Every structure is written in structure tokens, then in C-alpha cells.
Amino acid sequence: MLCPYSDTSGSESDSDGNESPVNGLGLADGSTSPLKADNARRSRESSSSLGSETRSRGRGRRTNTVSPATPESTTNRVFIWDLDETIIIFHSLLTGSYATKYHKDAQNVVQLGFKMEEMVFNLADTHFFFNDIEECDQVHIDDVSSDDNGQDLSNYNFSTDGFHAASAAGSGNLCLAAGVRGGVDWTRKLAFRYRKIKDTYNNYRNSVGGLLGSNKREQWLQLRQEIEAVTDNWLTLANKCLTLINSRSNCVNVLVTTTQLIPALAKVLLFGLGNVFPIDNIYSATKIGKGSCFERIVTRFGKKCTYVVIGDGQDEEAAAKTLNFPFWRITSHSEIAALYNALDMDFL
Template identity: 40%
Template sequence: MIMDTLTASLYNEIFIFINKFAEKYLFLSDLKDIDQSHIDDSAADDNGQDLSNYNFQADGFKTSVSCNSIILNNGGGDLRQKMALRYRKINEIYSNYCDKLEDLMDKDDYEHLQDLIKRFDLFSKNWIHPAIKALSFIKTRSNCLNVLVSSSPLIYTLTKLLIFQLGSYFSIGNVYSCAKTSKEHTLNRVLNRFGSNCTYIVVGKGSDEQQLSQKLELPFWPITEREHFESLLNAMHYFF
């Protein structure tokens, strides 16, 4: 019971940190109700203007969206443009700081994050380390890519990748959210993007993911124990 209480407390602390980080750096309040599946989905509305001196807090986007969110899908060109600028800024932040968060964050916040990660590793029995080892191996291969399909909204997905130090293993262009669509639709989007001449391996833990992989005739690698990452790594060495 004490362990359950401590674990719940830690997860709550991480949840609060995720929200604060997403709010501070990734426009959570502005974009949480108008999330998109991929970072480039709004690129067509980006006018390419210089963002170095752009004042996101004073451009009226938050107030306009809270009152007129439906306009984004019905000809609200100015709002869509401001949304696109925010996603471009997110792209810049993620790409520039995914492997050096200490240069982005305040010292106290960064130290707090390191403490959270250490405690998370303890409670999760270092799950993240074999995962990083497998992701790192895949990244180092010139003909391989790590692609993530997440059921969380895109802003939260990118935040989690950054704070759990996984951002450097996933290019932001290879991160997809299926929060507002289906996993099948999103996987098909990935397949259409990379084509049929690639070898795909779907890594997941749910039976729905396994069934979808079978439906799409894709090999599935289940991850329910940390040792499964080691097995995946061995398979990558010898068979793929």
C-alpha cells in the first residue's frame, strides 16, 4: 500500500511537470483543443515569416480561438496562419533541444526533471534504458528509422519524448498522433509515406496493436517485459 501511494504520487508529479513543460515551451493552452496528427499538417498555412522577434502572447490567437475555434476549419485564414507559426516554433524547439534540454530549461526545472527521471527509473526498474539501447541501435543504422505512433495528443507526445530523453531518437517528422483519428489510419499514413519497399516492424504491447499489424500484414514485436527490448535488439542485429 505504501509503495502504491508513492508510485501514485510520483506519477502525479510527472503529470504536473509534463503539463507545465508543455505550457511553457509547446503552447499547450493555445493548441490543446486544436491538436493535429503531425507537425507538418498546418505547414501549408505558414507564411514563412521570421519568428525571432514574433510575440506569440500578443498576437490574439488564444482569445480568438477560445471564441471562434470552429473558424479554423471554415476559412479562418488568419487564425490558421497563427496556429501554423506555433507548430513551426514547436518544430524548432524540439529539433534544437531534443538532446540538450539543459540549454532550454531553467536550472531549477532541469534539476527537478533529473530527479523525477531518477525516481521513475527506480520505480519502473529501469525500463527506459533497454528501450533507449534498442532505439539508439536503430538510429545508427543508415537505412533504418524510428517512427512513433502515439495515442496521446501531439503536444503531449512531443513533451514526453523530450522530458524522458527520447527526443533525439525520433525526428519530429517521424512522430504521429492518432488521438483524433484511428491507429489504422495513422499507420496507413506512415505506409503511404515510406512506400512498400521498406521492411516495417511494429513494436507495441496491446492486443489491438497486434491485431492491426496482422490486418496490415506487418510483423509485430510485443513489448511487455524489459527483456523484450533485448530480444528485439538481438533480432535487429541478426535478422533485419
């Protein structure tokens, strides 16, 4: 039985200076849960070059909080994951902090980070209309679906539909609540783009190489292999946890990231996570914060579910504490391994 949030953290450092705190989730009777984790914290995703700071130049957005309405009656446990530095190593590659912590070749590590960043933005721009809609960021892929009239898009020409021209005419007042820059017609074209993004994600979530094409596919596979090697199989360890959760009929993985939604979708695909994260289970907290995203998820799955938050940052930890959700901190390989053991033994 999982308990309400209880932080029983304490911290030690090993001979290499790496944090090896002693922390876990406290049980209601005051004893120590078998859910043990090391406790070190670093700030990353909110300042990531693919997070809420960079390439987010919009001043507003259409507010339309439509979450999937499909009843989730068979779900009784929801695992809410952070992305950067929890499931994947990304921002700390770019800054070199991962290389410093784990005694890696800093130049090589940073270069790998830049290569992946470039690949993420190329995919977002080429296949997910990021050049068109980066200032129209949404929390969820279906947030503008109510503006979609269901038109057949098989022969629709997005490059000549006038959306870009209408956007350019607004001189910065993009995506306001009233749906300016073309009114109903413009917001419908925005909704078309989000529908196309959803279709593309669903079609290629398990075959990213087909989306990239043969040349880029080889570059991508090589880059993935090099990042996995330099991060000592971090993603492989995290993916074991995700896959185990995904195999349970009554459990679900949900992603809440401070990266904008479109680059987040590109990240998920390029790091091979499409099979464990359906697009309906991905939320961007860039505009509304993680606490508000968590509340939306509770509205979707219901208050009878147990929610477990997994992350490395203060934002998701604070949001978990506010909602009385158990929080599992991930800042090292050993903590991911401990999480897998807890899942494997049905403690979580």
C-alpha cells in the same frame, strides 16, 4: 527475412502471477522465428491521462494530411513504436498497476507518475502553446504548414497576436475544416505556433535541461533517476533498442502514440528520447487511429520497405495485422531484452 504477421501466441504465468507467454512472429514455413517474446497485454495509452481521453476537449480540427515530402530512398526498414508502456512506463505509474505487478511501493510509484505528468503538462503549456492549441490537435507537426507564409518569427509576439481572442470567440467550433475563428489569418497564426514548436523541439531535443532552466533541470534529472530505479531500468533497456536501430543507415524509428501530439512531444523530450525520434517521425493517433497513421507512414516511406510494429496494446497489434506487418509485443523487461538480442543478431 521477416515474415508477414502471424500470431502464434500462448500464455503462461509465473509464480508471481506475471505473464510469461510464449509468443513470437511465425515464419512463413510454419517454423518458429527466433523473435521470441512473452505475451501479456494491458490497456493503457488510449485511456492515459495524457492520451486521447484527457485534456482533449476539441470537437474538430483542420484536416490537412501533409507528411514530410523528403524522399526516404535509403530506408528499407521502418520500426513503428508505441510510446506508453512500450518505450516508457507512464500510465501504469499513475494507476498503480505497475506497482502491483512488480511488487513496488504503490504510493511512491503513483507519486512519481503524478510528478512526471505535471512536468509534461508544464513543458507543453510553457514551451509548446498547449493552452492555445490543445483543441487544434494535429496528427503530425507539419499538418498545418501549408498555412504558414514563412514570416520571420524571431520578434513575433505570440501573446498579443490575437489568436487566443479569436479562439475564444468560436464557442467550441474550433479548428473546423473551413478554418473558422479568424479565417486565413487565424489559421496562419496556428501554423506559426506549430512552426515555433518544431523549432523549439529541434533546438532542445538533445539538451532538454537548457529548455527547462537550472532549477527545473535538477528536479527533472532527479525524477528521471527515481522513475528509472522504480521501473528497473525499463527505459534504458528500450533505449538500447532504439539507439541500435538509429545507428543503422537504412533503418528508422517512427513513433505512433494515442497521446495528443503536443503532450507526446513533451513526453519524448522529458524521457530523453529526442535524439532517437526526430520530430518528423512522431505521429499522434488520437483523432484518426493507429491504422490510419500506419498508412500515412507507408505513403511516406514507400511500399518497398519492411515495417515492424512494436507495442503492448491491441490497437497497434490490430493495425499491424490489417496491414500484414510483423508485430513484436512488449509487456515485460524480458521482451525488451529479447528484442535487443534479435536486433543485435540482425534477425530484425
